Structures are given as structure tokens and as C-alpha cells.
Amino acid sequence: MSGQAEALQSDQRPLVVGIGGTIGAISSTERALRIALDAAGEQGFRTRLFGGADMAKLPLYDPKASERTAEEREFVDAVRGASALIIASPGYHGSISGVVKNALDLLEETARDPDRAYLADMPVGLIATAYGWQATGSTIAALRSIVHALRGWPTPFAAAINSAVTKFDDEGGASDPAVVEQLRLIGQQVARFAPLVKAG
Known part of the structure; x- marks a missing residue:
């Protein structure tokens, strides 16, 4: 078990897990996910990011x-x-990336959990980044379908980010303040709905 996992176990605050990114350098997707997770953290939740390096x-x-x-x-x-959960994926060929899909496939391990199979009744925030609007829309649609198949509840708002227009920085910001607010809304929504359900 990693040091981060041990620290999380000793912290009794409810947990929001973020899944997303790309293999290689820290991506726009991962930076966007961090902004959303930070917003959930401001609401009193502990957070755990599984980024590209983890996946x-x-x-x-x-x-x-x-x-x-x-x-x-x-x-x-x-x-x-x-x-x-908050899931963030780049749009690859009109859908989610292979590494994000592989991580979500692994949740089949929870299929027979007695307290909560898959993502049953769990709020799930969604983020898609792509070099163009068309791919962001189809990627969000794919994520919604997967979350529904895993019995989760996609939050009402999903963030679609055109990374050809919006640039992220190393300090946790973005060139478009409206995008930052959209990402923060994702974190705030999962935090708002999370107390309604009990983790397994």
C-alpha cells in the first residue's frame, strides 16, 4: 500500500476519487481533473487522484x-x-481513451460486492477534453453511457473543454476563467450529492 493510500485510510472524511489523464507528461485532462477535485476538497472531502502515471x-x-x-x-x-467519483478523459477518435477505459474495466472486480456493486448510487462527475468541440460531446456521451452501465449517477453538469482554445498552467489555473468555474462546479456537485449515499 502506498503512503498516500495509508494516509487516506487514517482520514475519516468522505472520499472523492478522480480518474483521468494520459500516459506521459501531465496533460490538460489531468490538470482539469485536479481543479475539480480541489473544489470537492474545499467542501470537506478528502481526494485521491489516479492520473496518467497511475493508470x-x-x-x-x-x-x-x-x-x-x-x-x-x-x-x-x-x-x-x-x-x-470524477472521471476525466481526453477525446480520442470520438470516444474515451484506452487507459481510462482500461481503468474502468477493472471495476468489474466490484461486481459481486455485497454492499455496493460497481458504482451503484454513486454520484459521478464527468470531464472531457479534446482539440475540438465535436470530440468533447461524443466523449461525454460515452462516459455517461459507461457510468449508467456501472449503475452510477452522472451529475447534472459535465464539463466539455476544447483544449485548442483553453490552456492550463502548472499553478492549477486555466486561460479561461469560465472553464475553471465549470470544473469547480463538477467538484461542488459531486460533493453536494455524495452525502446522500453511503460508500460500501
Whole structure:
């Protein structure tokens, strides 16, 4: 178990887990996700980010594998303990990225959990980034379909960000203040709805 995971276990505040990013350098998607998570944190929640570097450590999901890696177990355990999720994906060829889909496929491990299968009754915020508006819309639609299939509740607002127009910085900001407010709304909405459900 990582030091971050141990610290989270000792903190009894409800947890919001963020999933998103790309393999390689920290991306616009991951920066957008961090803004949303920070907004949830301001509402009294602890947060855990699984970014591109974390997802790169997850092997391709094999439903018949007899054992899971330490990284797979840490990811699934974090989602099991979460009161809400925020999922952020870049738009690749009109849909979500492979690394985000692979991480979500791993949630099949929760299918038979007695207290909460999959994301049942969990609020889930959605963020899509792409170089163009068309891909952001189709990526949000794909994310909504996946969350519904996993029995979760997509929050009313989803953030679609055209990264050809909006640029993020290393300090946690963006070139368009309206985009920052949209991302903060994602975090605020999952925080608002999370107390209505109990983590498994």
C-alpha cells in the first residue's frame, strides 16, 4: 500500500476519487481533473487522484486473472471506499481513451460486492477534453453511457473543454476563467450529492 493510500485510510472524511489523464507528461485532462477535485476538497472531502502515471501501471484488464497487481488492488480499493467519483478523459477518435477505459474495466472486480456493486448510487462527475468541440460531446456521451452501465449517477453538469482554445498552467489555473468555474462546479456537485449515499 502506498503512503498516500495509508494516509487516506487514517482520514475519516468522505472520499472523492478522480480518474483521468494520459500516459506521459501531465496533460490538460489531468490538470482539469485536479481543479475539480480541489473544489470537492474545499467542501470537506478528502481526494485521491489516479492520473496518467497511475493508470499506466495498470495492466490490460484480464477478467480471468487469478491475481491482481498491487496497483490494481489499490485502485479498486480506493473506488470501493469512495463516496463519489470524477472521471476525466481526453477525446480520442470520438470516444474515451484506452487507459481510462482500461481503468474502468477493472471495476468489474466490484461486481459481486455485497454492499455496493460497481458504482451503484454513486454520484459521478464527468470531464472531457479534446482539440475540438465535436470530440468533447461524443466523449461525454460515452462516459455517461459507461457510468449508467456501472449503475452510477452522472451529475447534472459535465464539463466539455476544447483544449485548442483553453490552456492550463502548472499553478492549477486555466486561460479561461469560465472553464475553471465549470470544473469547480463538477467538484461542488459531486460533493453536494455524495452525502446522500453511503460508500460500501
